[in-house]
Amino acid sequence: MLEQQSRVEKALNAILPAADQRPEGLHSAMRYAVMGGGKRVRPLLVYAAGELVSANPDRLDLIACAVELIHAYSLVHDDMPCMDDDSLRRGRPTVHVEYDESTALLVGDALQSLAFQVLSERELADEPEGQLQMIEILASAAGSRGMAGGQAIDLESVGRELSEPELEFMHVRKTGALIRASVRLGALCARAHNVDMEALDRFSKVAGLGFQVVDDLLDAQSSTAILGKTAGKDASNNKPTYVSLLGVVRARDLAEELQRDALDVLKQLPQGGARLGDIAGFIFNRDF
C-alpha cells in the first residue's frame, strides 16, 4: 500500500497548481489542504479496483487524484467554523486556522472544480462514453444526494436520537458515497469481463459503512495525538454515532460483522479481490 500512497502523492503534487502561480495565496492553501498526509484510503480503493480489471496505472493515478481532491475539499469545508469548527486535522492547523475562512471556502470550491478538470482533460477510459459515466458517478457521489446531502443530514441530526436505519441512511451518503464511487471509478477504467461488478459494488457499500463504524469507535476511544484530529468530538458535539446508538461493544460487533461480509464478497472476485482484501484489513483494523 505504501507504493500506491506514494504514487498518489506524486500525482497530486503534479496536478495541483504551483504555489508560486497567481493567485499564490489560494494555490499555496490548496497544496496545504491536500498534501498534508492522510491515509489516502479512497485512492487505495481506486488502485485496488483498477488492478482487478488490469487498468493502466497512469489513468488510475488521475482517477485517484480526483477522488482525493473531492475528499480533501470536503474536509476543508467540514472543518470551518460554521460546520464542525475544528482547528486540528492530520496533526496540523486546519486550513481556515492556518490561512483564513474566506481562503478555506475558496480552497474547497477550487479543489472540487479541479477534481472534474482532472477527470475530463485526458483519456481515462477505453471509450469516452465510459469516461463521461465516470464523471457522472463522481458528481452524483459528491452532490446533494451523496456526500453533501449526508453532511446536511449530519448537521440536522445534532442533539437528535437517530434510529439505526436513519444513521445508516446518513452514513451511506456522508462517507459511503465517495468510497463506493472510488471503487466503481477504478473498475470502470478498463473493460472487465471477468469481474462481477455487482459484487464489487456490494463490497464497497459494506466497506464504506464499516469505515464509518470504525471511525465512530476511534473518535470515542482514541486520543487526539493518535488521530491527528480532535478526539471525542462526536460526544462533545452531541452527534449521533454508532457508539452512542449501540454502545462500544455492539458497535465493535457490528464492525466485525461488516468485515466478515466484506471478506465474503471478495471471494467472488478474481484473485479473491487481490489488494481490496488488504484495504479492508486496513479499514477495519485501524488502531483503537
Next chain:
Amino acid sequence: MLEQQSRVEKALNAILPAADQRPEGLHSAMRYAVMGGGKRVRPLLVYAAGELVSANPDRLDLIACAVELIHAYSLVHDDMPCMDDDSLRRGRPTVHVEYDESTALLVGDALQSLAFQVLSERELADEPEGQLQMIEILASAAGSRGMAGGQAIDLESVGRELSEPELEFMHVRKTGALIRASVRLGALCARAHNVDMEALDRFSKVAGLGFQVVDDLLDAQSSTAILGKTAGKDASNNKPTYVSLLGVVRARDLAEELQRDALDVLKQLPQGGARLGDIAGFIFNRDF
C-alpha cells in the same frame, strides 16, 4: 430573450432535486438559491452561441443549466459572512440569512457538483470527446485559475490600489472566465464549419470585461431597490473597481469602447452574431 429565460427557468426547475426529497432542508435551499430570478445572462449566451451553430435546443437547455448552477453556487458562497457578507440578493435575503451558514456552504458545494452531473449524464455534443472537452472548459473556468482564483484576488485586493492591468487580470477570472465558457460551451454543442471560433472567443472576452465595467458603474451609481442587491458595496468595502480607478466618466468611456469592440467582432460571425448582438446590448445598456 424572454423565451430563453423562461426555457432555462423550466430546465433548472426540472433538474434541481425536489424540495420534498431528503435532505429536504438542503434541497429546498438549493431551489431558493437558483430559482430566485436573476438575469440569466450566462444561459442567454449559451443559447445565442448555440443558435449560431444550429445546436439542438434540448442540449442547450442542459448546458445553460450547468453554467447557471456554477454562477448560482458562486453567488451563495460570495454572499457568506466570511466573504462579502451580504444579506440581500435579487431583492431577497441571501441563503445564509434565509437558512443558515452551514446550509449556504453545502448549497454552494452541491450546486457545483450538480453542474458537472448535468454536463455528464446525457448526450450533449456530437461526439463524446467534445462533451469531455466541454466539462474540462467549465471546470477550468470555475477553478483556481478561473472564477475561484479571481475571487481570491478580489479578496486580497481590498484596500489596495490596483493598476488597470491588475484589475483586468482579476476580472478576466472572476466574471470573465464563466462568461467566456458559456459562449464556448454553446458553440461546442454542434459541429460548426461556418463559425469563426476565435472571433466568438474574442467577443466573449470583450463582453465579459464590459459586463464588469458596467457592474462597477451600477454599484457606484444605482440604488439598492433597482439592483435588488446592496448598492455602493464596493466603495464601502474599499474594493478597487473601474470606477475607483478611472472615475465615472472614463469608466463609461471604457464601457462604450468595449461595446463598440464587441459589436465589431460580431460582424465577423454569420448573421452578424444573431442574438449575441441583443445580449451585448443588454449587457452594456443595463440601467445606470
